[in-house]
Amino acid sequence: MGSRPPNLFVFSTVDILATNLRTYIVQCQTMALNRHDVFKVAISGGSLPKTLAKALLAPPTSPEDTIRFDKWEVFFADERAVPLDHEDSNYRLLKDELLDKIPTDAGKPTVYPIDVNFLDDAQELADQYEKLLVQSFAARDSVKLPLFDLLLLGCGPDGHTCSLFPGHPLLRETSGWVLPIEDSPKPPPTRITLSLPVVTAGLRIAFVATGGGKKDIMKKIFEEGNGLPCALVNEMAGDRCTWFTDSPAVEGVAFPRRGSL
C-alpha cells in the first residue's frame, strides 16, 4: 500500500497540462539517468500518446529540459493482438503521434513492440513480451518485479487502465508480469497487459485524463474507489502516482490540487 495519497493535478488547458507533464517526465528521466544511465518507460495507448507528443516534442526551454530520447527504453503498458501497422495497434499509435516526429538530432529511443509472430496465441504473445522484460530488467529469478522508472498511463471511461478492466479476474493475478486477455470488454478482445503488481511497483506512475468524458469515472475513482483498476493503482502506489488532468475531467471531483509541480 502507498503510505500517502496520490497526487492529483488539474490544469486549465491541455497545453498547460502538457508543459507540466514534460517537467515531471524530465524529473523522472534525471532520477533514472543518475541511477542507471537509462530511462525505462512503459506507455499506454488511447488518448495518451497525443498529449504525450505535445509534451515531449516541444522545444527544450533550457539544457536541463532536454528529453534524452537516446536513453529511453520504451515498452508498452498494454498492446492489442494485431499487426503493428493495424489501426488498433498501440505501437502504431505511438509511432504516428510521437516516435516518427522526434527530430533526428534528438536521438532515437529503443522501442520494444510485441512479437507479431505470436498474434494467434495470446498466452505466448504475453510470455514473449515478459521474456523481453526479463532480459531488460535482469534475470527474473533475481528480481521480484521489473521496476519501470516511469509508467505513463491512461484511464478509460470505465476506470480501466492498461488492459486491466473493472471486475476482471486478471486484477487478482499476482505472479505474472505480462498477462493475456481474450475477452476485453473494449475491442479488440485479444490483448496483453502489464499486471497490476508490475504497474504498482513502478518508481513513478503518471495518469493522464482529459476531457469531460472522464469526469464521472474520475469522481468514482477518487471518491469511491470501488475496486476500479485505476483506484487500485492509487491505493497500492500512493504518492508514487501522479494524475495530470484538465478542468473538464475533474469537474465536481472533491479537492483536486490546482497548479504546477
Ligand SMILES: O=C1O[C@H](COP(=O)(O)O)[C@@H](O)[C@H](O)[C@H]1O
Ligand atoms: O484500450 C485502451 O484504453 C485505455 C484508455 O484509453 P482512453 O482513450 O480512454 O484514454 C488506454 O490507456 C489503453 O492503453 C488502451 O489499450
